[in-house]
Amino acid sequence: MDKQQAIGIFDSGLGGLTVAKAIRQFLPNERLIYFGDTAHLPYGDKSPHTIQQYSAHITDFLIEQHCKVIVIACNSASSNAYHTVVDRADGRSLVLNVIDPVVDYVASTDYKEIGVIGTKSTIDTKMYEEKIQALKSGVLVSSMATPLFVPMIEEGFIFDDISNAIIRNYLSRREISDIQSLILGCTHYPIIKNQISKFYNFEVDIIDSGKIVAGSLRKLLANYNLLNDTVPSGSDMFYVSDMTRYFETIARMFFEEAIQLQVLDFWK
Numbered sequence: 001m002d003k004q005q006a007i008g009i010f011d012s013g014l015g016g017l018t019v020a021k022a023i024r025q026f027l028p029n030e031r032l033i034y035f036g037d038t039a040h041l042p043y044g045d046k047s048p049h050t051i052q053q054y055s056a057h058i059t060d061f062l063i064e065q066h067c068k069v070i071v072i073a074c075n076s077a078s079s080n081a082y083h084t085v086v087d088r089a090d091g092r093s094l095v096l097n098v099i100d101p102v103v104d105y106v107a108s109t110d111y112k113e114i115g116v117i118g119t120k121s122t123i124d125t126k127m128y129e130e131k132i133q134a135l136k137s138g139v140l141v142s143s144m145a146t147p148l149f150v151p152m153i154e155e156g157f158i159f160d161d162i163s164n165a166i167i168r169n170y171l172s173r174r175e176i177s178d179i180q181s182l183i184l185g186c187t188h189y190p191i192i193k194n195q196i197s198k199f200y201n202f203e204v205d206i207i208d209s210g211k212i213v214a215g216s217l218r219k220l221l222a223n224y225n226l227l228n229d230t231v232p233s234g235s236d237m238f239y240v241s242d243m244t245r246y247f248e249t250i251a252r253m254f255f256e257e258a259i260q261l262q263v264l265d266f267w268k
Helices: 019-026 046-065 076-091 100-107 120-125 128-133 149-154 161-171 189-199 211-223 245-255
Strands: 006-012 030-037 070-073 094-099 113-118 140-145 181-185 205-207 237-240 259-262
Touching: 006 019, 006 245, 019 030, 019 211, 019 237, 019 245, 030 046, 046 070, 046 076, 046 245, 070 076, 070 211, 076 094, 076 120, 094 100, 100 128, 100 181, 100 211, 113 120, 113 128, 120 128, 128 140, 149 189, 161 189, 181 189, 189 205, 189 259, 205 237, 245 259
Parallel strands: 006 030, 006 070, 030 237, 070 094, 113 140, 113 181, 181 205, 237 259
Antiparallel strands: none
8 A cells, every 4th residue: 555546435326426526625636436326325325244245345346446445435335344344445445434433523512312223234333332332321212214315316306395395304303303413324325414404403513424533534544644745646537337317417517527437237
């Protein structure tokens, strides 16, 4: 590993772009290689074994691209396939998931009632509850699966009556009532963060992983003396396993520039 190598980022679709955008802002000298597994989204309704298989193949690709670190920008993969990715990388790349940095952040706050929303596969692991309560005693963590959010966002239903109705239906449930903060346990969800905040009348701290993970990544690279302090060699690259119209739209909106997007399907 050396400083000029790229940062690899992967997600089931476009949600990980929220993490990639934050990394670009925090680490402007780094080159990014992003893979969105749009052919298999959402990961949230897949079995752990299937998520592990997909993650292993993507890890192989990012290692082939000589990435110095692999960011698992997907909560479903972070909760079900983190150790698979670490084993697959086998020391050739550092690995960072999106759950541990958020847990560390929440443990440093004074919040006693914390809500978590995410995909079924993330919520079923109880990863957030167990990790938060291991670091912070006396805290109540309430979790709820919100499986319609990812397909809704991937299909472009945001800032409209349809998305507002779905958000209102989920967040009105008892599972996450009376909370001080809400963890967006899916990297797609920051795209609708403002709508979620509005539902709570902006009185609940909505925690998304983007900036938190970017800050942890910076520390990780600094610890290994891998921060790139020169102009990056090469352009950012964005790959998808299946072309979707909305992915390119969101990517261009986030990065405010033309992006190099290629279709690369390992499974054909």
